[in-house]
Amino acid sequence: MTAPRESGQAHKALLTGARIDSHTRExxxxxxxxxxxxxxxxxxxxxxxxxxxxxxxxxxxxxxHLDLSNxxxxxxxxxxxxxxxxxxxxxxxxxxxxxxVWLHPSAELSPSDVDSIxxxxxxxxxxxxxxSQR
Numbered sequence: 001m002t003a004p005r006e007s008g009q010a011h012k013a014l015l016t017g018a019r020i021d022s023h024t025r026e027x028x029x030x031x032x033x034x035x036x037x038x039x040x041x042x043x044x045x046x047x048x049x050x051x052x053x054x055x056x057x058x059x060x061x062x063x064x065h066l067d068l069s070n071x072x073x074x075x076x077x078x079x080x081x082x083x084x085x086x087x088x089x090x091x092x093x094x095x096x097x098x099x100x101v102w103l104h105p106s107a108e109l110s111p112s113d114v115d116s117i118x119x120x121x122x123x124x125x126x127x128x129x130x131x132s133q134r
Contacts, residue, residue, distance in 0.1 A: 012038065014068040018079075019127060024120045028068065031096045031107040035062030038069040043103075076132055080125055087121040090114050 014029055014037050034040050035058060046055045066082055074082065089095040091114060101108045109117070 012069045014039065014071070016072040018071055018124055020120055020124065024116050027109065027113050027117055031109055031113075032068065034104070034107075035059050035096075035100070036066045036068050037063070038067065076128060080128055083121040083125040083128075087118050090117045 014033060015025060020028075029037075029039070040059055042055070045051050066085070071079070086095075090109065093114075096104075096107045096109070
């Protein structure tokens, strides 16, 4: 059972302003959204001390590094760097974190999921570069 998202309020859509197909957006929401957006879903065990401290720290650090809810506020350079990091982290299987996938098996990315995310990052990064040169 998963608790409602933080504070029960509506949150901004992930990757606002990015050109992304619905399948890839769903992959990122499913596998990255809990730690890298304002749309975190806290499961029941996230309210039990000391686990709650660990989870809240991880979510805060994840958002600090990359918050997909604030994509539209990032500078062009930060978006380009973030896309490169997403591509590398997913391709190298460093994200989503192994311990997260153990607790959330639906977050696991298949090889085709990795390929989809990687391909999107490359196309989106190229688009951003091209748009900035116009």
